[in-house]
Amino acid sequence: MIEVKNLTKAYGNFVAVRDVSFKAENGSILGFLGPNGAGKTTTMRIITGYMPATAGTVLIDGLDIFSQSLEARRKIGYLPENPPLYLDMRVEAYLRFVAKLRGVPRAKIESALDHVLEVCGLTDMPHRICGQLSKGYRQRVGLAQALIHDPPVLVLDEPTIGLDPRQIHEIRDLIHHLSGNRTVVLSTHILPEVSQICDKVVIIADGRVVLEEYLKKLPAGTSLEDIFLNAITKERHEDGASAEETLEEVGAGHT
Amino acid sequence: MKNSLTIAGKELSGYFLQPVAYVVMTVFLLLGGFFFFALLRYFEVTLTAYSAMQNPEVLQRLNLNERVIEPMLHNLAIVLVILVPAITMRSFAEEKRTGTYELLLTAPIRTGEIVAGKFIAAAAFMLIMIGLAGMFPLILVAFGNPEVGVMFSGYLGLAFLSIAFVSIGLFTSSLTQNQIIAAISCFGLLLLLFVISWPTQGGGGALVDLVRYLSLPDHFAQMVTGIIDTRDIVYFLSLIFVALFLTQRSVESARWR
Numbered sequence: 082m083i084e085v086k087n088l089t090k091a092y093g094n095f096v097a098v099r100d101v102s103f104k105a106e107n108g109s110i111l112g113f114l115g116p117n118g119a120g121k122t123t124t125m126r127i128i129t130g131y132m133p134a135t136a137g138t139v140l141i142d143g144l145d146i147f148s149q150s151l152e153a154r155r156k157i158g159y160l161p162e163n164p165p166l167y168l169d170m171r172v173e174a175y176l177r178f179v180a181k182l183r184g185v186p187r188a189k190i191e192s193a194l195d196h197v198l199e200v201c202g203l204t205d206m207p208h209r210i211c212g213q214l215s216k217g218y219r220q221r222v223g224l225a226q227a228l229i230h231d232p233p234v235l236v237l238d239e240p241t242i243g244l245d246p247r248q249i250h251e252i253r254d255l256i257h258h259l260s261g262n263r264t265v266v267l268s269t270h271i272l273p274e275v276s277q278i279c280d281k282v283v284i285i286a287d288g289r290v291v292l293e294e295y296l297k298k299l300p301a302g303t304s305l306e307d308i309f310l311n312a313i314t315k316e317r318h319e320d321g322a323s324a325e326e327t328l329e330e331v332g333a334g335h336t
Numbered sequence: 337m338k339n340s341l342t343i344a345g346k347e348l349s350g351y352f353l354q355p356v357a358y359v360v361m362t363v364f365l366l367l368g369g370f371f372f373f374a375l376l377r378y379f380e381v382t383l384t385a386y387s388a389m390q391n392p393e394v395l396q397r398l399n400l401n402e403r404v405i406e407p408m409l410h411n412l413a414i415v416l417v418i419l420v421p422a423i424t425m426r427s428f429a430e431e432k433r434t435g436t437y438e439l440l441l442t443a444p445i446r447t448g449e450i451v452a453g454k455f456i457a458a459a460a461f462m463l464i465m466i467g468l469a470g471m472f473p474l475i476l477v478a479f480g481n482p483e484v485g486v487m488f489s490g491y492l493g494l495a496f497l498s499i500a501f502v503s504i505g506l507f508t509s510s511l512t513q514n515q516i517i518a519a520i521s522c523f524g525l526l527l528l529l530f531v532i533s534w535p536t537q538g539g540g541g542a543l544v545d546l547v548r549y550l551s552l553p554d555h556f557a558q559m560v561t562g563i564i565d566t567r568d569i570v571y572f573l574s575l576i577f578v579a580l581f582l583t584q585r586s587v588e589s590a591r592w593r
């Protein structure tokens with residue numbers, strides 16, 4: 082379970098994230114949707130404890146990411162926007178390093194390694210040098226490092242960005258398959274991604290949440306695209322449009 | 337501690353995945369060998385000259401340590417001023433630039449463990465390099481009769497100096513994501529340690545005393561002449577401690593609200 086409570090983040094005078102709150106329930110996949118520059122990466126960096134919020138807090142399975150940072154971080158697997166690979170290391174050595182860093186017991190490292198290589202489709206790649214991998218395979222290694230300690234919470238920042246359609250499909254399947262009983266938050270600006278694999282969608286625009294809703298509760302006949310476009314244009318015109326209003330409007334347009 | 341060793345292992349093997357480490361080591365050993373050869377040659381010439389003059393008193397005073405090892409160590413200290421920044425500049429700056437910093441800072445480890453790991457690796461690298469340069473005096477032991485204790489003290493001084501240098505290098509690297517800026521500011525600080533006492537000539541007072549204490553050449557020269565004094569060891573240890581403390585603060589500051 083991830084609870085984001087009233088997060089605000091200012092870079093100097095510029096407020097990138099403003100009073101953002103949402104909740105990702107246990108075992109669900111939450112799609113964090115928003116145009117470029119909306120504040121997705123900033124929010125995820127705060128959730129994972131990489132940077133502090135200016136105000137507000139995040140609870141990871143009830144642990145505060147600021148005051149109980151070490152314990153909270155232990156529960157998280159994180160794929161940043163750019164896969165954090167050491168480009169001159171071999172895949173295998175890199176994943177072993179992350180496993181140790183993430184506290185996987187020595188005796189379990191080899192089986193954890195075999196498992197993520199298998200799951201992420203890297204069984205032919207363990208001896209390759211990270212810097213020589215294609216973008217798609219770097220993304221897989223990035224996912225593998227996020228999974229190596231079998232974390233209950235997974236935070237993925239645009240896991241399909243920059244991939245070709247076939248790779249996007251593969252990574253999407255992979256995320257769907259490995260979610261299991263994990264809590265997953267994944268950010269994207271690609272709409273179909275959300276409707277295909279997510280249970281819940283949070284739309285963010287200009288640093289504010291404009292919609293938080295379960296996909297199955299969206300009014301029948303409305304497309305996510307309409308909701309998204311409506312939500313982000315609404316945001317531009319009048320501040321603070323509520324989720325209900327947004328939904329009503331889109332729903333009305335389709336009846 | 338375990339986490340520090342994990343990071344140290346990654347860092348140390350990382351040095352050798354990169355050509356920089358080999359270049360630094362080669363340059364250091366080649367220059368060391370050159371100094372050694374040149375000084376030894378000069379020593380020999382002087383020896384022959386005085387022998388020809390039949391001057392036993394001067395011959396008595398010609399000392400292998402003083403004439404060869406000491407100046408070689410002083411020269412190597414200056415070489416380290418240039419080479420250490422090349423080794424440490426990557427440590428934090430490169431991680432910030434490529435994004436692996438995000439991996440380190442979101443892992444369940446303390447910032448102190450990250451700093452300690454990088455320090456252990458850089459210090460180990462220096463000890464390996466200086467250890468290899470230890471073959472020069474070994475040649476003297478094989479063919480002559482030098483004072484082993486004095487040589488040991490000199491090499492110990494060089495080891496302390498190099499470890500203090502890498503601590504300062506880690507600090508400047510932690511301040512930026514640009515390797516060049518990290519290297520140049522490290523270079524500037526190291527050079528400053530050599531010249532800081534220049535304006536204190538003939539002065540007095542607490543500040544002047546402090547600045548004189550900070551001056552590196554005096555402490556190093558003591559050890560090179562064979563005097564292992566706790567004051568000089570404390571000097572190097574405090575440099576290391578202060579630089580690492582500042583590095584830890586600088587890394588930790590990313591977590592401050």
Ligand SMILES: Nc1ncnc2c1ncn2[C@@H]1O[C@H](COP(=O)(O)OP(=O)(O)O)[C@@H](O)[C@H]1O
Binds near residue numbers: 097115119
């Ligand atoms: N380190 C930073 N310093 C200043 N501004 C930043 C920084 N990181 C992001 N921003 C700004 O904050 C806003 C949100 O960025 P980001 O969270 O990366 O958005 P997204 O991931 O949704 O594209 C953008 O306008 C971006 O320019």
Ligand SMILES: [Mg+2]
Binds near residue numbers: 121239
């Ligand atoms: Mg982003």
